Structure formats: C-alpha cells, structure tokens
Amino acid sequence: MKEPVVVLRNVWKTYREGGRTVIILKNVSTTIYRKEIVGVHGPSGAGKTTLLKLIAGLERPDRGEVIVDGYNLNMLDDLGLAMIRNTVVAYIPQDYGLITDFTVWENVELPLLIAGVDKGEREKKIYEALEYMGLLDKAHVTPRKLSGGERQRVAIARALVTTPSVLLADEPTANLDWENAVKVADLLHQVSSDFDTTVIIVTHDPRLLEYVDRSMNLIDGVLKDKEGVTYEGLKR
Ligand SMILES: Nc1ncnc2c1ncn2[C@@H]1O[C@H](COP(=O)(O)OP(=O)(O)O)[C@@H](O)[C@H]1O
Numbered sequence: 001m002k003e004p005v006v007v008l009r010n011v012w013k014t015y016r017e018g019g020r021t022v023i024i025l026k027n028v029s030t031t032i033y034r035k036e037i038v039g040v041h042g043p044s045g046a047g048k049t050t051l052l053k054l055i056a057g058l059e060r061p062d063r064g065e066v067i068v069d070g071y072n073l074n075m076l077d078d079l080g081l082a083m084i085r086n087t088v089v090a091y092i093p094q095d096y097g098l099i100t101d102f103t104v105w106e107n108v109e110l111p112l113l114i115a116g117v118d119k120g121e122r123e124k125k126i127y128e129a130l131e132y133m134g135l136l137d138k139a140h141v142t143p144r145k146l147s148g149g150e151r152q153r154v155a156i157a158r159a160l161v162t163t164p165s166v167l168l169a170d171e172p173t174a175n176l177d178w179e180n181a182v183k184v185a186d187l188l189h190q191v192s193s194d195f196d197t198t199v200i201i202v203t204h205d206p207r208l209l210e211y212v213d214r215s216m217n218l219i220d221g222v223l224k225d226k227e228g229v230t231y232e233g234l235k236r
C-alpha cells in the first residue's frame with residue numbers, strides 16, 4: 001500500500017504587503033507518497049517556494065495542516081520544527097545555500113553539527129555522502145571553485161547526509177544547462193530509489209516534468225494535480 005509522507009490539508013498562506021494582505025496559497029490540499037518524485041510546475045510568483053518552505057517547516061500556514069512523515073507541523077514549536085528540518089525533511093534552496101567560505105566537506109558537515117552528531121559518526125556520514133555524489137576529490141575546495149552542477153551536487157549531499165524522508169528541491173535546474181539539468185533529474189531518481197526518499201521538485205521548466213512520477217500545477221496559489229503524466233524512464 002502507498003504510504004502518505006507529505007499531506008497538505010486546506011492550506012492557506014498570506015503575506016502582508018504595503019498594508020494589504022496578499023493571498024499566496026489558496027486552500028491547497030494534496031497527498032504525496034513514500035518514494036514518489038513529484039514535480040510542481042508554475043510560473044514565477046505562483047507560490048512554489050512558499051509551498052516548499054511550508055513543507056520544510058520554514059514557514060507556517062495561516063490556516064490548514066501540513067503533515068510530514070507523521071508529524072503535524074502545526075503541533076510543533078520552533079525547536080520541534082528545527083528538529084524536523086534536521087531529520088525528516090531537507091530543503092535545497094534555488095541558490096543552493098552553500099557557505100562560500102566553507103569547504104565542500106564543511107558545508108556537508110553543517111547539518112550534522114547542528115544535529116549534535118559526534119565527530120567519528122560525522123566523518124563517516126560526510127565521506128559516504130561525498131562518495132555517493134562523486135565529490136570526494138572536491139572535499140577540500142570551496143564552492144567558488146566548482147561548476148553549477150557540482151554545487152548542486154554538494155547541496156544534495158548536504159541535504160542527504162541526515163537521511164531525510166523528504167527532499168525538497170527548489171528549481172534545482174534553474175542555473176544549469178539542459179545536459180546538466182538531466183543529470184540532476186537522474187541523480188534525484190537514484191537518490192529516491194536508493195534511500196526510499198520522497199522528492200518534490202518545483203520548477204518553471206516544463207521539460208523537467210518528463211522526469212517525475214507525477215506532476216502538479218501551481219498557478220496563482222491554486223494547486224492542481226495533472227493527469228496522465230507517468231514516469232517511464234529517463235528520456236534523453
Ligand atoms: N516573506 C515574504 N513576504 C512578502 N511576500 C512574499 C514573501 N515571500 C514570498 N512573497 C510573495 O509571494 C509570492 C509567491 O512567492 P514564491 O513562493 O517565492 O513564488 P515562486 O517560487 O513560485 O516564484 C510572490 O508574489 C512573492 O513576492
């Protein structure tokens with residue numbers, strides 16, 4: 001049976017802008033399952049990043065529920081949400097969010113330090129994550145010396161090092177050419193099948209939707225499941 005991992009129930013999100021309230025997400029409901037790779041497609045400003053931040057526990061909804069791997073995020077205080085971000089869910093920002101003065105190794109170490117993992121265990125996990133991503137030879141350089149594709153792989157390694165149930169990728173291919181974009185899509189599939197990870201990719205590039213199990217549209221804050229899009233293997 002399919003196991004629900006991300007459940008949104010009637011989620012509303014607004015921001016205050018210049019004294020008025022702007023509705024960003026309008027009554028969004030969806031269920032996403034274990035190991036599923038879902039693409040959320042929509043134009044710039046549609047609310048895609050906001051949606052990911054709600055699932056990551058980086059923002060809170062005005063109304064409605066966000067449930068991630070059995071945790072109702074509404075029930076958690078800020079400390080609880082920080083714990084979730086370090087264990088259950090990992091968010092990869094569009095700009096990768098790497099610390100440019102840190103080496104690749106140190107960037108990947110950060111979530112483990114925050115989680116209080118001891119040194120020996122940290123070293124083992126960082127080594128494994130970098131090896132998996134083919135980045136061992138870059139361990140001691142800073143992200144400045146890396147290509148866009150390599151930076152994205154460091155960001156994925158940093159997200160994976162805590163073995164989250166859910167990986168949230170914000171426009172993972174926006175800064176890459178198409179060949180590297182396909183490699184990232186391929187890699188996210190590999191991650192999903194190797195670690196049973198649910199992957200949610202938001203993108204404004206419709207081509208990327210050929211590489212997901214299921215796609216949804218987000219337009220003006222309204223989320224719609226699209227029909228008839230089934231992942232049948234990578235098309236190059
Ligand atoms: N912290 C914020 N405060 C006010 N408005 C915001 C904030 N974050 C996003 N917005 C607005 O919400 C809308 C949706 O933003 P976002 O979720 O980033 O869209 P997308 O990722 O689809 O481009 C935009 O109009 C944006 O300006």
Ligand SMILES: [Mg+2]
Pocket residue numbers: 048049050094170
């Ligand atoms: Mg965005």
